[in-house]
Amino acid sequence: MSDERRVLDAQGIDRALTRIAHEIVERNKGLAGLVLIGIRSRGVHLADRLRRKLAEIDGTSVPMGIIDITLYRDDLSRSHQQPEVKGTTIDFSIDDRRVILVDDVLFTGRTVRAALDALMDLGRPLSVQLCVLVDRGHRELPIRADYVGKNLPTSRDQEVQVRVSESDGVDEVVLVQRGG
Amino acid sequence: MRFSQRHLLGLEELDREEILFLLDTAASFREISEREIKKVPALRGKTVVAAFFEPSTRTRISFEIAAKRLSADFVSLSGTVSSAAKGETLLDTARNLAAMQPDVLVLRHPSAGTPHLLAKHLQCAVVNAGDGCHEHPTQALLDLLTIRERKGRFEGLVVAIVGDILHSRVARSNLFALRTLGAEVRLAGPRTLLPSECAPWAFTTPHLEEAVQGADVVMLLRLQRERQVGNFFPSLEEYSRYYCLEEGHLKLAKPDVMVMHPGPLNRGIEISSAVADGPYSVILDQVANGVAVRMAVLYLLGTGGRRVEAVPTKTQMTAIQRSGRRATR
Amino acid sequence: MSLWIRGGLVIDPANDRELVADLHIVDGRIAALTPPGSAQPQDHDLVIPAESLWVVPGLIDMHVHLREPGYEYKETIATGAAAAVAGGFTAVACMANTMPVNDSAAVTEFILERARIAGLARVYPIGAVSKGLAGRELAEMGEMHRAGIVAVSDDGQPIQDGLLMRRALEYASTFDLPVIAHEEDRALSQGGVMNEGEWSFRLGLPGIPSAAEESMVARDLAILERTGGHLHIAHLSTAGSVELVRAAKRRGLPVTAEVTPHHFTLTEAAVAGYNTQAKMNPPLRTVKDVQAVREGLLDGTIDCIATDHAPHHQDEKLCEFDRAANGIIGLETAVALTLTMAREIGWSRKQMIAALSTNPARILKLPGGTLSVGAPADITLIDPELQWVMGAESSRSRSRNTPFLGYAFRGRAVMTIVEGQIKWRLGG
Numbered sequence: 001m002s003d004e005r006r007v008l009d010a011q012g013i014d015r016a017l018t019r020i021a022h023e024i025v026e027r028n029k030g031l032a033g034l035v036l037i038g039i040r041s042r043g044v045h046l047a048d049r050l051r052r053k054l055a056e057i058d059g060t061s062v063p064m065g066i067i068d069i070t071l072y073r074d075d076l077s078r079s080h081q082q083p084e085v086k087g088t089t090i091d092f093s094i095d096d097r098r099v100i101l102v103d104d105v106l107f108t109g110r111t112v113r114a115a116l117d118a119l120m121d122l123g124r125p126l127s128v129q130l131c132v133l134v135d136r137g138h139r140e141l142p143i144r145a146d147y148v149g150k151n152l153p154t155s156r157d158q159e160v161q162v163r164v165s166e167s168d169g170v171d172e173v174v175l176v177q178r179g180g
Numbered sequence: 181m182r183f184s185q186r187h188l189l190g191l192e193e194l195d196r197e198e199i200l201f202l203l204d205t206a207a208s209f210r211e212i213s214e215r216e217i218k219k220v221p222a223l224r225g226k227t228v229v230a231a232f233f234e235p236s237t238r239t240r241i242s243f244e245i246a247a248k249r250l251s252a253d254f255v256s257l258s259g260t261v262s263s264a265a266k267g268e269t270l271l272d273t274a275r276n277l278a279a280m281q282p283d284v285l286v287l288r289h290p291s292a293g294t295p296h297l298l299a300k301h302l303q304c305a306v307v308n309a310g311d312g313c314h315e316h317p318t319q320a321l322l323d324l325l326t327i328r329e330r331k332g333r334f335e336g337l338v339v340a341i342v343g344d345i346l347h348s349r350v351a352r353s354n355l356f357a358l359r360t361l362g363a364e365v366r367l368a369g370p371r372t373l374l375p376s377e378c379a380p381w382a383f384t385t386p387h388l389e390e391a392v393q394g395a396d397v398v399m400l401l402r403l404q405r406e407r408q409v410g411n412f413f414p415s416l417e418e419y420s421r422y423y424c425l426e427e428g429h430l431k432l433a434k435p436d437v438m439v440m441h442p443g444p445l446n447r448g449i450e451i452s453s454a455v456a457d458g459p460y461s462v463i464l465d466q467v468a469n470g471v472a473v474r475m476a477v478l479y480l481l482g483t484g485g486r487r488v489e490a491v492p493t494k495t496q497m498t499a500i501q502r503s504g505r506r507a508t509r
Numbered sequence: 510m511s512l513w514i515r516g517g518l519v520i521d522p523a524n525d526r527e528l529v530a531d532l533h534i535v536d537g538r539i540a541a542l543t544p545p546g547s548a549q550p551q552d553h554d555l556v557i558p559a560e561s562l563w564v565v566p567g568l569i570d571m572h573v574h575l576r577e578p579g580y581e582y583k584e585t586i587a588t589g590a591a592a593a594v595a596g597g598f599t600a601v602a603c604m605a606n607t608m609p610v611n612d613s614a615a616v617t618e619f620i621l622e623r624a625r626i627a628g629l630a631r632v633y634p635i636g637a638v639s640k641g642l643a644g645r646e647l648a649e650m651g652e653m654h655r656a657g658i659v660a661v662s663d664d665g666q667p668i669q670d671g672l673l674m675r676r677a678l679e680y681a682s683t684f685d686l687p688v689i690a691h692e693e694d695r696a697l698s699q700g701g702v703m704n705e706g707e708w709s710f711r712l713g714l715p716g717i718p719s720a721a722e723e724s725m726v727a728r729d730l731a732i733l734e735r736t737g738g739h740l741h742i743a744h745l746s747t748a749g750s751v752e753l754v755r756a757a758k759r760r761g762l763p764v765t766a767e768v769t770p771h772h773f774t775l776t777e778a779a780v781a782g783y784n785t786q787a788k789m790n791p792p793l794r795t796v797k798d799v800q801a802v803r804e805g806l807l808d809g810t811i812d813c814i815a816t817d818h819a820p821h822h823q824d825e826k827l828c829e830f831d832r833a834a835n836g837i838i839g840l841e842t843a844v845a846l847t848l849t850m851a852r853e854i855g856w857s858r859k860q861m862i863a864a865l866s867t868n869p870a871r872i873l874k875l876p877g878g879t880l881s882v883g884a885p886a887d888i889t890l891i892d893p894e895l896q897w898v899m900g901a902e903s904s905r906s907r908s909r910n911t912p913f914l915g916y917a918f919r920g921r922a923v924m925t926i927v928e929g930q931i932k933w934r935l936g937g
Contacts, residue, residue, distance in 0.1 A: 068208070070222075071212075071220040071221065071222035071250070071479070072220065072221055072222070076222060076223075084205070085208045085209070085476075085479065086208055087207070087208030087209075087211055088211055088212075089211070117221065118220075121215065121217040121219065121220065122215060122216075122217070123216070192711065269824065269827075270828060270829055271827060271828065289829075291829035291830065291831050291832065292712055292713040292714050292830065292831070293714070293829065293830045294829050296782060296783050297828075297829065297830075311713070312714075313714070313715075314712060314713030314714075352710075352711075375705075375709075375710050375716075377705075377706055377707045377709070378710060
């Protein structure tokens with residue numbers, strides 16, 4: 001049996017995203033040249049919510065894309081079976097844009113590394129900023145986030161699960177303790 | 181969905197979910213070929229060996245592009261034909277290739293069943309790129325992908341396959357898969373090239389018009405002249421009079437009919453230029469989808485490491501534990 | 510030296526009898542059949558308890574390929590004869606497609622000499638119909654007959670020329686030799702590697718239509734009607750052939766026929782997965798054909814069971830399907846497959862033993878096939894209930910090409926006696 005502890009509820013997630021949206025506008029002095037790219041799968045939903053919040057603040061719609069990092073993973077040949085590929089959908093050029101990369105949890109940094117490689121194969125952005133809902137530590141690569149919803153100290157045998165209503169029917173972040 | 185096949189030997193043995201999964205994966209690979217940098221690192225460090233015992237430039241190139249877009253090393257051995265000429269058995273040739281530790285072996289061979297033979301005796305994944313008159317699964321998958329892009333479904337579609345059914349591996353692969361996916365298949369060609377044993381799978385007719393009537397898809401087969409040594413029809417002229425698809429035939433089909441051909445075209449024999457270059461033809465889409473399908477196949481069979489069912493060594497164990505943990509984040 | 514086989518179920522179709530009895534063998538001949546328990550063995554007599562066993566006339570396989578001379582890497586007369594006795598066969602007749610072909614008295618004599626040295630089963634050579642099996646000039650049947658052949662056949666190289674077949678039937682009758690025909694129209698079977706039907710379509714393999722066999726059966730029966738003589742049709746495989754032979758027999762034509770255990774057991778579906786062990790010529794056919802040959806056995810249209818034992822080196826099977834050699838070994842699985850089939854169709858024991866012994870002896874005019882007093886003591890003991898598994902290591906043949914490896918069987922021969930001498934016993 002594993003036991004779960006809720007660390008963010010729907011309201012908490014919404015507050016965190018609102019705050020991040022303001023930080024994005026502030027740091028970039030507006031939304032000009034900005035694009036959002038969500039990492040499959042939950043980063044996509046978070047990016048979409050950020051896009052709506054940015055529109056509320058600034059009145060302009062920021063282009064949004066989806067990136068699938070499966071083909072860039074560094075553990076493809078280690079897993080027994082290949083992860084499913086859902087594909088990348090970015091129907092605009094990222095050349096000379098400021099890319100906000102959105103994911104749910106920042107952990108070892110390997111997913112972000114893969115996403116950066118994938119982005120570089122798609123074009124040459126002016127800059128890439130990283131936005132995550134939860135930073136749980138334990139980095140294995142020199143990567144840090146520019147926008148963090150919540151810093152969450154964890155141990156390695158814990159798991160952070162971000163649930164969003166679009167795919168999980170509920171908005172919450174829970175900390176799961178594995179095993180005994 | 182997990183794709184649990186180790187090899188791709190034919191479509192007859194795949195179920196509906198497996199075929200659709202292959203198509204879904206292929207669809208997601210199409211975008212990569214439209215990028216400026218047409219390359220992803222998914223198969224970095226993997227080796228794909230193509231052994232072609234029959235000349236086929238375009239299938240081999242399609243596999244080569246697919247492999248390279250996935251960052252795999254691609255080695256092509258058409259020289260294997262010469263070792264066969266020196267008396268080496270196919271299995272010996274294949275074992276020699278296998279000793280070089282490829283991850284995927286793509287095989288084209290004039291004898292039906294050779295991919296099955298190699299799959300039984302080699303450690304690497306085997307992809308059938310055409311075996312005799314048996315199957316050509318990647319060709320059929322790209323046909324299916326093209327159909328789905330246009331029609332959005334398979335159930336209830338009427339697909340006419342026209343030409344030399346007897347000798348066609350493209351026809352067999354398409355027939356088996358289309359039936360699995362719920363389409364209605366009609367086979368048309370001269371009776372000499374239309375075995376009566378097709379009956380359990382499809383309606384057969386020697387009349388092109390009957391097959392095309394109300395069809396959603398007309399799939400033409402290339403008439404392989406080298407196989408026509410058995411007195412199957414009196415002359416090419418007579419063949420084309422009865423089986424060359426002309427614009428007039430398409431009036432019998434559904435208004436949104438699509439015309440397919442695996443290439444290379446014999447213009448004026450099985451397809452008129454007006455049809456080949458006309459609005460119903462999707463022949464070039466097929467070629468583009470060929471790369472995507474082969475990327476999907478190589479990706480699905482080429483990742484996941486060499487599946488040796490031995491006890492992992494200590495370092496492997498650590499790696500497995502590490503990767504397991506990483507996956508949980 | 511005298512031998513008592515005690516208390517077995519004696520099945521003797523030649524004398525139309527089936528009874529529990531003690532069988533007494535003296536000097537290589539059957540001396541007496543006495544009521545059970547009446548045996549009065551002397552001190553030096555060997556007593557073989559046979560309660561629960563069948564005691565039958567030695568089985569005769571009238572269609573084997575022993576490969577010697579010329580293909581000793583596949584089989585020799587010695588290894589083939591060892592496989593024969595291990596399968597319960599006291600005699601085999603071997604086909605002429607060796608290298609050199611058995612188309613001369615010299616080769617016939619060589620085969621007989623090899624068989625004598627092996628000293629296991631009786632080996633009866635079959636001579637070629639045509640020189641070098643080339644299908645053109647008649648081979649010297651008279652010379653071979655003097656040397657000891659029991660029939661003539663171009664098995665493996667079916668006779669395409671109708672005139673040659675006519676001449677063969679006419680000429681062979683001079684010596685009372687049956688002509689054994691491998692019925693195949695090579696123009697129709699050309700390039701084929703399996704039965705033409707559902708499976709050849711699914712597997713994309715070139716097919717051999719039933720008509721390739723049936724049209725030749727029809728031709729040869731028509732010729733036979735004119736010539737007389739004795740036509741024996743080898744390894745009949747299709748429903749149509751059974752019907753043709755049935756009608757011909759009804760007309761009183763001098764025709765006999767055989768079927769192999771694989772043709773009454775397996776269908777074309779055995780080829781699935783490109784199993785080269787299921788590649789043979791004639792090919793495995795359909796369920797309908799299997800039923801038809803079984804009915805042919807039941808009503809006597811088909812006279813006998815012959816294995817077409819065809820050893821091949823493993824490399825000749827471990828290759829592309831269309832390049833693989835045709836045929837399988839069969840001597841050691843024939844009894845078990847026949848018993849299995851007999852149980853399925855409700856065949857009587859007497860009919861079954863007739864098909865495995867009495868009828869082939871009659872067709873080839875051999876001394877065996879009977880348990881009459883005074884006959885040579887060629888005897889096979891069969892345990893009809895013994896459960897066993899066909900393993901690669903258990904075969905006495907030099908080759909292992911059989912689709913039945915790993916099959917679990919019920920029933921097998923447990924002892925083979927040739928001319929009063931125990932040539933083989935299970936576990937012995």
